[in-house]
Amino acid sequence: MNERKTTAAGPRRKPVQSRSWQTSLAIQDAFVQLLVESEYDQITIRDIVMVAGVALGSFYEYFTSKEELARTCVHFRSKRILKTLEQSRADAAGSPMVQGVERALQALVDMVMDDHARWGQHFLLERLHSPLAQYRADYARFTFQWKSLLAASSDWPTGRDAQRPALTLSMLVYGVLAHTALSDERTLDKDDLCQQLRLAVTSYLAAWP
The missing domain is CATH 1.10.357 (Tetracycline Repressor; domain 2)
Structure with a gap:
């Protein structure tokens, strides 16, 4: 299944509140955890949100792409x-x-x-x-x-x-x-x-x- 794409140049949302900040950090931490175990090109955004325990839509609230992450x-x-x-x-x-x-x-x-x-x-x-x-x-x-x-x-x-x-x-x-x-x-x-x-x-x- 294709991952959702966006052409925006910067992050869609800056995590200001504590809960939002924790969501952003969870996504970052999940990504790095996956990098320890897999190659960058093999990791999908769906993999990241699954490990982070957040919805796919939550990823795009903070990051436009895996590259921006x-x-x-x-x-x-x-x-x-x-x-x-x-x-x-x-x-x-x-x-x-x-x-x-x-x-x-x-x-x-x-x-x-x-x-x-x-x-x-x-x-x-x-x-x-x-x-x-x-x-x-x-x-x-x-x-x-x-x-x-x-x-x-x-x-x-x-x-x-x-x-x-x-x-x-x-x-x-x-x-x-x-x-x-x-x-x-x-x-x-x-x-x-x-x-x-x-x-x-x-x-x-x-x-x-």
Whole structure:
């Protein structure tokens, strides 16, 4: 049976109320759950609403297509990375640089490793469905948080621009997170992974001119 289609460019409804928000999240969660078990092209909207436990019409209240649902899932996972960095920056404000950086690294590795399979799907969806402009905008936000974390450290040199090291940290950490999420979880040791990432980042910062 053919799935219903629409030509609308954006979501039909923004989930504002608590119940509506829960419905949207249930659809997103069901989609990611199915992605862990099946290939993207094999998943239908009917599969998604069946797992979510909602009516087919409810899907189209929030999403115009499976592709838009994919972009929404990427958006919310990216916001989780951003919020984790923001919280780490706030918690480490006024602390030595290494302490703040290590706090952020631990929080990010925990976040990915504790939900490994779903984060793997996030990075796959991002590659396939995230517009380049959105990807660049998200990446700039991540870099800004690293820059703010460095600049707020008690031992950061006064007046020194943190943009360049922040960009390098953002590239390095994001690359490791993506590779980790896409790797076989059985081959990974979270503590060792975090230690190796700390070593790479702190060594770079110590050697940065």
